[in-house]
Amino acid sequence: MNLNTPGSVVFENVVKKYGEVTALKALNLTVEPGTLVTLLGPSGCGKTTTLRLIAGLEAATSGKVIIGGKDVTHLSATYRAVSMVFQSYALFPHMTVRQNVAYGLTVKGMNKREAAGSADAGLEMVGLKGFGDRLPSELSGGQQQRVAVARAIVLEPEVLLLDEPLSNLDAKLRRHVREEIRQIQQELGLTAVYVTHDQEEAMAVSDRIIVMRNAEIAQEGNPHDLYERPNSAFIADFIGDANLVDCEVISTSDKGAEVAISGQQLLIPNEFNHKGNAKLVLRPHHIQLSDGGEGFEGNITYAAYLGNQVQYTIDGALGPLFVITDITSNPFSTGQNVRISFDPRKARLVAG
Amino acid sequence: MKRTTGLWLLIGLFGYAVLPWYALKRGFWSFEWVSQFGQQISASALFQVLNFGRFWLAPAGVALLVAAVLLTMNNPVKRSRWTALAALVGLIMTALQGLIIVRGGPQAFGDFFAFGGMENGQLGFGAGAFVLLLSLLFVLTTAISGMGKGRGDAFVVGLIGLIIALVGVFVFFPVVHILIRAFETPDGFSLTAFLPRLFSSDIWGLGCLSGTSCGPGINSVVLAILTGATSTALGLSFALIFTRTDFRAKKLLRLLTVIPIVTPPFVIGLALILLFGRTGAVTGLFADLFDVEKTRWIYGFDGVFLAQVLSFTPIAFLVLIGVVEGVSPSMEEASQTLNANRWQTFRYVSLPLMRPGLANAFLLGFIESLADFGNPLVLGGNFDVLSTEIYFSIVGTVADASGTAILSIALLMLTLGAFIIQRQWVGKKSYATVTGKGDSGRHSALSKGVKTACYATALPWAAFTAVVYSMIIFGSFVKLWGYNNSFTFDHYIRAFGIKHTAHGWRFSGVAWDSYFTTLTISSIAAPLTALLGLATAYLLVRQKFAGKNIFEFSTMLSFAIPGTVIGVSYILAFNFPPIELTGTSIILIIVFVFRNMPVGVRGGIAAMSQLDKSLDEASITLGANSFTTVRRVITPLLGPAILAALTYSFVRAITSVSAVIFLVSAKHNMATSFIVGRVENGEFGIAIAYSAVLIVTMITVIVLLQLLIGRRKLRASDRVET
């Protein structure tokens, strides 16, 4: 990976304080050129702050911000090759759609006609050909959103920033627009940093996800890694549904960890160095149910038939569990006793 | 960054080496200095240093030189730091030499620096000094932004620096002069004499309790409290009728809030004289009907009080409309669903919620009354208040600068005290319950008793106000009020006559001069005021920087400094080098700009807070700098606020009298001071006629501005239709 090429973003120990509040604690972060990276995390964890630091809308309290190999820590937003799509779109209400999209080009000194031409090309790319003469107030929410994207990409920025770009759209449209954004990003080979607090959205669009918590990075990786190999209970719970089962680590070796769960011993084949109390992450569809044989005891307290799958809530030896099964076998009914089992290779140990 | 600095250095060099450093007798624009190039009076600073031995002008040039050499340095942060230091030293040295090496004024360091060449002193700053100081200032701010302050934005840092410098020179510097003068005694400066003089019984005496007269300080305070309370009560009546009843003539009530804005402050006093003076209409009527003696009761506390309540009730009304509407209807509905009747709801819910608003209206009335100059001047008689005492002490036979300064400080203490209370206490304790959510409830109607009380106070007062204003129209057409009541155009002809002579048309009326001066100066001051006010608002709403609270406070401060005090301070500060401005029209423009600036700031803050901040940020991330953002995004969206600021500062410049009366000169007389002069000579007819013309002028200009700037908005919405 070459972090001196245009489009890379690097944070070195970036701290951001608003008076007493620490919004970012010594953040280290790298975004590779041409990838879409999502910042994900609960409200107030510092996602927007990180984005604004890349844009240059906030100054770092300490640390370095490097874009395309150049230290831009002290460079103002005007001169950074970064554009941003705002949550509220921030379209200029007194300009037409075309003027909005051409704005960044004209302030850079391009002549009006050329700028209008590029603006029309940008609008076509987001599927808004022929809307150039309207005012933003004459567009639907989804169309406004796309104008905001067009306005940002016609500048051919090194980095495109998007702060919860879909949060003002309804659920159906959201899926459609996020696919469009992803497509444009890949077509143009843009580096994009995308903020959201919707984990499904993050999984769907990202090359990499950076999960933040309390002003720090909790874990980063590609969507698959995060889902399959969470390094904490927080991540396991945040990325997809997870059952967290109390357990005790008895011994560890290079084969994995010997774990005691409700009187039984199991070998969980993942690296783990701490003995004592821990938590076992079990994804709802990794749990098998049967009406007899091996396994932990359990009792179905609630069953929901959803057509393509059945969801159960189970009480028993492992505590309350949430389980999803396919519709192949005969569904269990509420009150029925079952046996619970799972493949240790699909389970994951995290600190308790 | 380098380019900006280089540009400013070139400008500075031009100011330092070419332009005449000192103020010129015949003015800069006569360009006599070009032909006299090289003579001492019109030489540039560089020549003053090289040819005339004025070595104290050298540091400014050295600063330019150092900054220019530093341009070759590569490390941007280091370069900025050293450039900033050089510019700062240059600025300070230049300012200091200007303050120290002078002929007159408070020569605080005079003895300390008494060495060769200093006794003669020097003239005030001229074009060269102005250009150089400005360029050093911007070199400094550019360098500061280069150090990474203010997110590295040279425009924003420059704007902050410029406004701080302007407010410092034209608000703080004069006020400091008053302070210095207040410590002056016949034999030098004395710290110990100050307090006894400030709290002497001449100012705060309570003689009126024992039969003689009270000091002007006490008079001012008592008057201000009564005026504040009465106008707040009346304003509340009006506001309740306006918002909580189905009163038919609400439009007329609205008018009541607009008219006073275009009324010069002493006009109400004049109208009252026409009604209640010795030869007044009402006085005559009463004398005939009841055979009572004609007295001069209107001259004194009663008259001033009446005039002030008439003048300031509309202001209270305007403030309280907002307050009454700010009480959330759902609170009142909640109270009613809890089985409170209308009176209980009003008494225990609405009224307490309005309390901070009422206190605010009271304090505004209190400050306005203290600062009012026109009405006490016209109606005061033997009733002395601080604002007029200040005037008389400086125009009197023995001009007593020190005594004037003491009186000014006494007045300043009162207004500043009220201002600080208003901002710190009332300002924060607002229950305004306007939320983003659509509050769909309805305000509860007034109970019968409250409604009756409102109508019984507000309506007679509205009628009275109407009568007073109609006096202005009648008075201007009557030959000699009270003696010869025949109809005439004489006053208008004398004031605004136009004669046809052999040399063509001539403006022969006596008022034309001051009328044109007033219009010219107001139309120069208005856009400058709006610009400065809105620029300040932009910094306050949109930018973060250290010391922002102090910055805000000091820009609002001039609002709390009464006009008379500003006038006095300007005379004390700008009568001598380094900044010698008295007698020019520039000082009039400056005084208007800084007195009216807070209004522009407030309007701008209100308007800008409603513009989503992400609009600016979007523009910035799209590669526009702050200046382009302001020009292409913020300004077009601020149309109405700009219009309001322009109108208001124009109108205030025309109607202002208190500060102006100290600063006018034979050459640059203003309408209001001309009128006051007529009043003092007893020529009421012409005074009133002139006032009427002013009012009509202002209304015309307001309407024209509305049409001009209002039009653009219309076109934008036309497009929405298609």
Ligand SMILES: Nc1ncnc2c1ncn2[C@@H]1O[C@H](COP(=O)(O)OP(=O)(O)OP(=O)(O)O)[C@@H](O)[C@H]1O
């Ligand atoms: N201008 C500011 N002044 C003071 N504190 C701020 C400011 N902006 C953000 N913060 C604080 O910094 C922290 C991080 O804020 P940030 O906006 O980055 O959160 P976020 O992750 O974007 O949250 P959300 O998902 O709710 O948008 C929060 O605790 C917030 O209160």
Ligand SMILES: [Mg+2]
């Ligand atoms: Mg956010």
